[in-house]
Amino acid sequence: MKSKIDIAYEQYIHQERRTKRNVLFTQFLLFVLFVGVWELASTQNWINPLLFSSPSRISELFINKIGDGTLLVHIAATTGETLASFVIATIFGTACAAILWWAPFVSKVSDPYLVVLNAMPKVALGPILIVALGPGYISIIAMGVLISFVITTLVVYAAFHETDQNYIKVIETFGGDKKQVFQEVTLPAAIPTIISTLKVNVGLSWVGVIVGEFLVSKKGLGYMIIYGFQVFNFTLVLLSLFIIAILATFMYTGVGMLENRWRKR
Template structure:
C-alpha cells in the first residue's frame, strides 16, 4: 500500500470520526440546553417537560412493569404492518408488471388510493375488524402497501429497454425475465421502498393506537395528554424516535450489505 493510499484511508477515517463527534456533540448539547432551560424556568417545564422528568416518568412505568409491554406491542404491530405492506405491495407490483392490461385498468385507482388520506379509512376498518391489534395492523398495512406498489412497479417499468429486448431475443419466458432481470435490477428500488415504509408503518400504527388501542406507545401519548402528564407524552415520543431510528438503520445495513455484495 502506497503512502498516498494510506493517507487517503486515514482521511476517510478521520472524516467519519469527525461526523460522529459532531452528531454526538449536537445531541448532548440539545439535551443539556433543554434540561438547563427547564430547571431555570426559561421555558415552562409543564409544557416542554425535560430530560430528567422523562427519565423519572420512564422509571415510574418501569416500576409498574408496563413500559416494556407498551414498547413490545407497538414494535410488534409496526414490524408486522411493515412486513405485510412490503411483501404484499411487491407481489401486487409483480402482478401488474405481468399483466400490463390490468396495470392500465388499475392505474387511476392506485393514484386515488395513494392520494387518499388512509386515516380517513380508519373508522371503517374499525367497524369491519373491530378494535384491537388487527385494526391497527391493517391501518399500517394500508398506509404502506400503496406506496410500495407504486414505487416497485415504477422501478419495474424503468428497466433498460435494451436489456428487455435482449431477453426477448434469447426467447426468455416472462418468468425468467422476472427472475434474472426485473427483480435483480429492482432491488435498489425495493430498498428505497423499505426506507419509506419504515416511517409510514410507524405513522399507521401510532394513528391506529390513537383511535383504538389500550396499550402501546401511541396509547401512552393519548393517555398522557388526557391526564396532563406531558412528561409521559414526551418520553413516549423520544422512545418512538429511537425505535424508528433503529429500524431505519437496520434497513440501511441491508442496503449497505447489498451494495457491498453486488
C-alpha cells in the same frame, strides 16, 4: 527511509481522523447542550415545566416504567405492529406490482383507481377500519399497511416497467418465457428499488401504527401519547416520543445495512 508520498499519505490519514473526531465531538456536545439547557430552563421556570417537562423527569419516569414492566409491554406491542405492517405492506405491494407488470390490461384498467387511492389521505379511513375490523391490533396493522402499500405498488411497478428491454431480450433469445423473464431479470433488477421503498415504508408504517393506536388501542406507544395527553402528563408524551424516535432509527439503520449488503454483491 520514508518517501514523500508516504509522509503525505500519513498526513492525509491524520487529517481525515481529526475531521471525523471533530464531527463526533460536536455532535455529542450539541446533545449535551440541548439536554442541559432544557433541564435548566425547566427548573428555572423559563419554560412551562408542565408542558415541556424536563430530561430528569423523563428519565425518572423511564426508570419507573421499566421497573414495573409496563413500558416493555407498550414497546413490544408497537414494535410488533409496526414490523408486521411493514412486512405485509412490502410483500403485498410488491405482489400487486408483479400482477400489474404481468397483465398490462389490469395495469391500464387500474391506473386511475391507483392514482385516487394514492392521493387519498389513508388516515381518514381509520374510523371505517375500526368498525370493520374491530378495535384491536388488526385494525392498527391494517392502518399501517394501508398507508404504505399503495406507494410501494406504484414505485415497484415503475421499476419493473423500466427494466432494460435488452436484458429481457437476452432471456427471450434463449427461449425464456414470461415467468423466467420475471425471475431472472425483472425482479432482480428491481431489488435496489424495492430496498429503497423499504426505507420509505419504515417511516410510513410508524405513522400508520401510531395513528391507529391513537384511535383504538389499550396499549402501545401511541396509546401512551394519547393517554398522557388526556391526563395532561406531558412527561409521558415526551418519553413515548423519544422511544419512537430511537426504535424508528434502529429499523431505518437495519434497512440501510440490508441495502449495503446487497450493493456489495
